[in-house]
Amino acid sequence: MGDARDPDEFFDLAEKIIQNINTVFEKDGSLDEFDIVPVESQSNRSPVIHVNHKLALESWCVPFLYSHSFKCFTQLLPNRKVSAGNHKNQHRNGSTSVRNGSIGSHEGHTFVNSRLTEGDRTERKLNLSRILILLNPDLTLAWNYRREAFIQCCMQFQHELHLVSLVASRKPKSSEVFMYRKWLVKHILNEDLKGDNIEQIFTREMQAAGKAAEAYFSNYHAWDYRRWLLETFLGGSFCPDEFKLTILNSEKNCSDNWVERHISDHSGFHYRQKLLSQMSLLECNVNGVFQLFTKELENNLSLVMRFPGHEALWYHRRFLLQFLVPKLQMELTENLNNHHQPMETNWECEVWQCCEDKIQYLKKKEEDLVKSILTVNASLVDDASVNFITKDSSNLSILYSQKHAKWLFMMFEWIIDNN
Amino acid sequence: MVKLYALSVFRRAPEGGTVLLKGSYDLQSFGFFQRGSVQEFMTFTSQMLVERTQPGGRQSVKEQEYMCHVFVRADGLAAVLVSDAEYPHRVSHTLLTKAIEDCAAANDWKTANTETLRNYKALDVMLARYQNPKEADALTKIQAELDETKIIMHNTIEAVLERGEKLDDLVAKSEGLSSQSKMFYKTARKTNSCCNF
Numbered sequence: 001m002g003d004a005r006d007p008d009e010f011f012d013l014a015e016k017i018i019q020n021i022n023t024v025f026e027k028d029g030s031l032d033e034f035d036i037v038p039v040e041s042q043s044n045r046s047p048v049i050h051v052n053h054k055l056a057l058e059s060w061c062v063p064f065l066y067s068h069s070f071k072c073f074t075q076l077l078p079n080r081k082v083s084a085g086n087h088k089n090q091h092r093n094g095s096t097s098v099r100n101g102s103i104g105s106h107e108g109h110t111f112v113n114s115r116l117t118e119g120d121r122t123e124r125k126l127n128l129s130r131i132l133i134l135l136n137p138d139l140t141l142a143w144n145y146r147r148e149a150f151i152q153c154c155m156q157f158q159h160e161l162h163l164v165s166l167v168a169s170r171k172p173k174s175s176e177v178f179m180y181r182k183w184l185v186k187h188i189l190n191e192d193l194k195g196d197n198i199e200q201i202f203t204r205e206m207q208a209a210g211k212a213a214e215a216y217f218s219n220y221h222a223w224d225y226r227r228w229l230l231e232t233f234l235g236g237s238f239c240p241d242e243f244k245l246t247i248l249n250s251e252k253n254c255s256d257n258w259v260e261r262h263i264s265d266h267s268g269f270h271y272r273q274k275l276l277s278q279m280s281l282l283e284c285n286v287n288g289v290f291q292l293f294t295k296e297l298e299n300n301l302s303l304v305m306r307f308p309g310h311e312a313l314w315y316h317r318r319f320l321l322q323f324l325v326p327k328l329q330m331e332l333t334e335n336l337n338n339h340h341q342p343m344e345t346n347w348e349c350e351v352w353q354c355c356e357d358k359i360q361y362l363k364k365k366e367e368d369l370v371k372s373i374l375t376v377n378a379s380l381v382d383d384a385s386v387n388f389i390t391k392d393s394s395n396l397s398i399l400y401s402q403k404h405a406k407w408l409f410m411m412f413e414w415i416i417d418n419n
Numbered sequence: 420m421v422k423l424y425a426l427s428v429f430r431r432a433p434e435g436g437t438v439l440l441k442g443s444y445d446l447q448s449f450g451f452f453q454r455g456s457v458q459e460f461m462t463f464t465s466q467m468l469v470e471r472t473q474p475g476g477r478q479s480v481k482e483q484e485y486m487c488h489v490f491v492r493a494d495g496l497a498a499v500l501v502s503d504a505e506y507p508h509r510v511s512h513t514l515l516t517k518a519i520e521d522c523a524a525a526n527d528w529k530t531a532n533t534e535t536l537r538n539y540k541a542l543d544v545m546l547a548r549y550q551n552p553k554e555a556d557a558l559t560k561i562q563a564e565l566d567e568t569k570i571i572m573h574n575t576i577e578a579v580l581e582r583g584e585k586l587d588d589l590v591a592k593s594e595g596l597s598s599q600s601k602m603f604y605k606t607a608r609k610t611n612s613c614c615n616f
Contacts, residue, residue: 033450035451035452035453037452037599038599038602038603038605040602054452059606215448217420217484260421260551261420261421261550261551262420262421263505264505306553307505310505384568386567386568387567387568387570388572389479389508389572390509390567
């Protein structure tokens, strides 16, 4: 804010806005979106906009609202060194003016702070930290205060999660948001929980992570949080076994839909890989794993064909092969080691033959893929009736399939002709 | 992300001037307070592109992570599709042809306007259905005759403008954009340009 305002007016206005925001939070328990709307000149009305369970601030008020809230907030924190020296001075001045009974209005915020009772102080700190994290979710100081207050049982779990979601609606890729969420959920999981509650928490958290991932491309923090949730719930003794199955199924469905629409979002694919690894643990033999993964390889194949030139798809394919092939090879060597003498029964022969067949099958599939990508795209590159965007993606496809062939050789020593 | 944001149909009058006939939008992925401005900008850009495309011509313009595809039929009926850059552009152009054919078959487009086409829902249905490009695969196969070389490609919106024209001026002059949208545009400009001095 460039204009030189009178400090009094500044102070009053900021306090009024804070008041307005608090009222909105008191009135409306189901706010689901926060934003800052660019508005150049300030009119006489309040910069707080509240429609349809959405909250917004007009951009002109943000700079001084933030610095005012920050000042007031840091002064309320006990035994903390405030970086700017003048805060300390102001504090001293403030307390003298209270003693003298004459209140200098430009030290007003110190005065307001010192007049509060302990309960009021906590409430004010919570309100101020709420505004601070809405405006700047990277301020760890404010989040940490809320953590302390949560431990002292000043807030409700639900309300906190709600606030975090609100912050994430404007800044979906803030790491602090997800760290705090994780902290809250960990905290609540340590307490005794009943079955319904577990399911409720899980579904809601998954939705929150999904929303953030949708809002920002390759949202690492959101996907990492989701992975953490998955592993915590699947590995935790608090979670009943039948619910673990439900989790895996619903997450698989969710991820199926996701990859169809987000073909170059590697964070989303990484989550899918974790999910597939978890699902493979449920399969009792290598056959089941083989089926699960060949199905996934088929899906990946159709995406590679449909969307040429997207590297994330090829990396996903690498993961699938790198997971599956060593498993088959291990099975093979185990069978060999167990039988130093020539195999006697038919059944043993069959198992051995079966694994060998599967590896050959996979190799054949990769060969076909690389070959067909190369032929299809080579003809597109030479085609005069094709424009340069198609040519670009074709060239990328050729590059990726050649890289893939090279990788297959390095990994499994499969020789694939790629010229 | 593979996504369609807006599909709209325009009429280019022979005497000049371009009229929006029908627009349909899917803006759920934008924030509530931005949706209005985003929609205004998509319409503004679409109209601008229609005005700068030869009758019978096709153009595709990339702007950040968005793509705008335009098709103006020789008789002046035009369609514009705004999609994500990952949406297959061949499918997009096929959709434009289909949208124009549909609209011409269902309405008397030469006299129509947004009012008379209020109940024309085919564009909304199309926008929703082809969010998944798998749906459009069959469509692409039927219309294999699309000649890609005739599509003129641009890497930014500015590349479409005529000599001496500036996007900032066009935005400032536009009547279709509210003051709030213009403010959004200015802020976005400032934010995007902070790295290049």
